[in-house]
Amino acid sequence: MKIERAAVVGAGAMGSGIAHVLALKGISVALIEASEAFAKKAVEGISSNLDRQIKKGVIDSSAKDKALSKIQTAADLGAAKNAQIVIEAVPEKIEIKKDVFTRLNSLCSQEAILATNTSSISITRIAAFTRRPKNVIGMHFMNPVPVMKLVEIIRGLETSDETYQIVKDLTLFLGKTPAMSLDFPGFISNRVLMPMINEACFALMEGLSTKEDIDTVMKLGMNHPMGPLELADFIGLDVCLDILNVLFEGFGDSKYRPCPLLKQMVASGRLGRKTKRGFYDYV
Numbered sequence: 416m417k418i419e420r421a422a423v424v425g426a427g428a429m430g431s432g433i434a435h436v437l438a439l440k441g442i443s444v445a446l447i448e449a450s451e452a453f454a455k456k457a458v459e460g461i462s463s464n465l466d467r468q469i470k471k472g473v474i475d476s477s478a479k480d481k482a483l484s485k486i487q488t489a490a491d492l493g494a495a496k497n498a499q500i501v502i503e504a505v506p507e508k509i510e511i512k513k514d515v516f517t518r519l520n521s522l523c524s525q526e527a528i529l530a531t532n533t534s535s536i537s538i539t540r541i542a543a544f545t546r547r548p549k550n551v552i553g554m555h556f557m558n559p560v561p562v563m564k565l566v567e568i569i570r571g572l573e574t575s576d577e578t579y580q581i582v583k584d585l586t587l588f589l590g591k592t593p594a595m596s597l598d599f600p601g602f603i604s605n606r607v608l609m610p611m612i613n614e615a616c617f618a619l620m621e622g623l624s625t626k627e628d629i630d631t632v633m634k635l636g637m638n639h640p641m642g643p644l645e646l647a648d649f650i651g652l653d654v655c656l657d658i659l660n661v662l663f664e665g666f667g668d669s670k671y672r673p674c675p676l677l678k679q680m681v682a683s684g685r686l687g688r689k690t691k692r693g694f695y696d697y698v
């Protein structure tokens with residue numbers, strides 16, 4: 416099945432980026448937000464990100480106009496009715512996702528694929544909110560979506576081979592590289608990344624070294640573009656803590672226990688770049 420009509424639910428950081436890359440490839444997108452005003456704001460953001468790509472010579476200005484003409488905004492989930500694929504990017508809260516998937520299940524055609532961009536919630540659990548678990552799949556884009564090449568595709572317990580193949584083909588069509596994961600806590604990306612960030616927090620808490628030296632070792636020694644503490648600030652310390660809790664509870668293994676220093680930072684409201692203070696200051 417060639418995807419020509421998509422819907423994206425939630426037009427925050429991720430949903431806007433997903434709509435951007437779909438529309439650039441000529442796919443019609445219904446961009447659905449909590450209100451028309453939020454949706455309009457998201458389109459303004461997409462427009463300025465397209466301008467940035469024009470400046471960098473990645474696209475020309477006619478591509479921008481064509482892409483914007485492919486995006487229709489809406490404040491009602493009903494706009495997803497004719498989509499062949501719906502990609503959900505609402506906040507990482509199970510009750511919100513449950514509401515969206517329950518409603519999508521009754522709105523969309525039986526063949527429609529219902530994908531989620533969740534970072535850490537079980538795809539199998541989300542699929543159980545619908546009566547079509549074989550059509551439900553994880554499509555985990557990375558931030559910022561127009562720049563990052565990876566899409567982690569997560570197969571829930573019931574996801575069909577057909578659904579997986581369509582989503583893999585779509586990922587390649589978007590110019591991205593797919594990587595398949597089964598549906599276990601953290602998938603591949605956070606299963607491997609979060610223990611490293613957590614260990615860096617323990618190292619700092621125990622006074623093994625300074626934050627700068629911990630990051631320098633990983634940047635210069637391991638060729639990582641960012642050190643783990645810098646990266647944690649970039650992701651958001653609250654998001655890191657939430658994901659570590661998902662790993663800890665999901666596997667019941669003490670190796671995923673969140674570092675007390677990380678918990679303390681979150682409790683104090685130091686969440687990283689978004690609050691201008693995390694392990695580092697951003698003023």
Ligand SMILES: NC(=O)c1ccc[n+]([C@@H]2O[C@H](COP(=O)([O-])OP(=O)(O)OC[C@H]3O[C@@H](n4cnc5c(N)ncnc54)[C@H](O)[C@@H]3O)[C@@H](O)[C@H]2O)c1
Nearest residue numbers: 425426427428429430448449504505506507532533534558
């Ligand atoms: N930010 C990241 O780096 C990142 C990376 C990968 C995956 N994710 C995942 O992507 C999802 C979205 O994350 P985000 O960072 O874009 O969040 P965000 O808070 O920036 O955006 C979420 C948007 O959803 C909207 N929304 C809320 N309820 C809605 C509803 N019922 N219908 C339509 N819109 C609704 C909100 O108004 C908001 O604009 C989450 O599941 C998150 O875990 C985030």
